Amino acid sequence: MICFDAVTKHYGATTALDAVTVQVRSGHVTGLLGPNGAGKSTAMRLLLGLDRPTRGRVTIDGIPYARLPRPLQTVGAHLDARSYHPRRSARAHLLALARYAGIPSRRVDEVIELVGLESVARRRAGSFSLGMGQRLGIAAALLGDPAVLVLDEPMNGLDTDGVRWIRLLLKEFASEGRTVLVSSHLMAEMHQTVDRVIVMGKGRLLADCSTDELVSSVSDVVVLRTPDVAAAPGLTRALDRAGMSVAETSPGELEITGGTPARIGDAAFDEGMRVHSLSVTPATLEEGYLRLVEDAFEFRRADAPSASGGPEGASR
Structure with missing residues (x-):
């Protein structure tokens, strides 16, 4: 389990995290x-010991990352699709990591097969596409068979088959009782992949709930x-009186929110409307x-539609 306990992080006058308390639970894709x-x-950097909180504490199973006795065997992380030496082969890159962490070399071949890079394992990683680089980064994250x-953004650059593969991989990983935390802007994929969500805005925790709860x-x-x-x-007037929102x-x-097809159909019948x-x-x-x-977007056009509809917040 990952725990953020009242974590605040300042960069000069900027507050990147503001007293965030949240848990990333085992057995879920969050x-x-x-x-x-x-x-x-910032949250991910603090979690992985790449930066220190101004206040508060981030732990993995009660221990800060910097104090983990075998960090690569505890936490597998992939933050950058190009985090490898471009002149090394994929296999050489993974072998170097394995030797550093005391991981048997046979594990390198296992993760290469797991991520589907067998045919290019001896190619220089600098020649890889973005999707291949993603697979190599995920292989490195899986190298220590970690619990976390x-x-x-692991899906960036992956084709349709690759996206489906990573989705199934994450779900299988969580089904084994491990902890999975994944960040992405691809909401359609997140909807299909995660079963819990942590939503942040302007450094604050906005939601910590199941995916179904947020959708509902x-x-x-x-x-x-x-x-x-x-x-x-x-x-439209009849539906408005019944508490529904209508946009022509x-x-x-008509696009109608707040009502069921049965209620809307009955209202149309009462108005003498053919449907x-x-x-x-x-x-x-x-x-x-x-x-x-x-209200948490850093950059937004003045005329961009709101989440509830048009520029003035009209129903969609």
């Missing part, structure tokens, strides 16, 4: 989410299509995340 400047990278895995914080969208365009204003995206098409279709677009992790961090 997503570390937040916009640029949220404090995610920490990955920053936003409503599904029901799309109604009708040929009776003239009846749309009357239905085109003539004869050609009612379809449901399920809520997503991205929508729950955007609503949560709406």
Whole structure:
């Protein structure tokens, strides 16, 4: 288990982390989410002993990273897809790490096979694509067969098969009772991969919950299509009185939040409106995340739509 206990980190006048207390639990794939400047990278650096907190404590199973007797066998980390000597082969890179950490050389061949780099293991790593570099970095993280895995943007540069592979790898790792912390901006992939989320904004903890809990914080969208365009204003008023939000995206098409297809269909019937279709677009992790961090973006266009809809926050 990873524990952040009232962790604050200042860089001069900038507060990168502000009294963050959170636990990353074993047996789960936990997503570390937040916009640029949220404090995610700082949190990972403090976790791995690359920097020290101004106040508070970060521990792995009760021990700071710097005091772990065998750190590579306890925590496997991958923060940079290019963290290798470009003139070394993939195998030589992993062998050097293994020798430094007292890991048997046979483990090098095991992780090379695990990440699918057998055919290029003796090629210079500097010739690798971004996706191949990601696989090499993940191989290095797995080298010590660690109980804790920490990955920053591991899906960048991977093709569809590679993304599916890393998703299954992380889930299998967690199913063995290990701890997985993964940071990414790819919300669709995070939705399919993580079962818990830690959301940060401007150095503060905004949420620590299951993925399902965050998704359920936003409503599904029901799309109604009708040929009776003239009846749309009357239905909009009726749905508004019932506590639903309506946006007319085109003539004869309404996007409705806060109601079920049955309630919306009944309201349309009461208004004498013909309904050609009612379809449901399920809520997503991205929508729950955007609503949560709406005020935490470091850079944002003045006319960018809010999480709740258009520039003025209208329903989508």
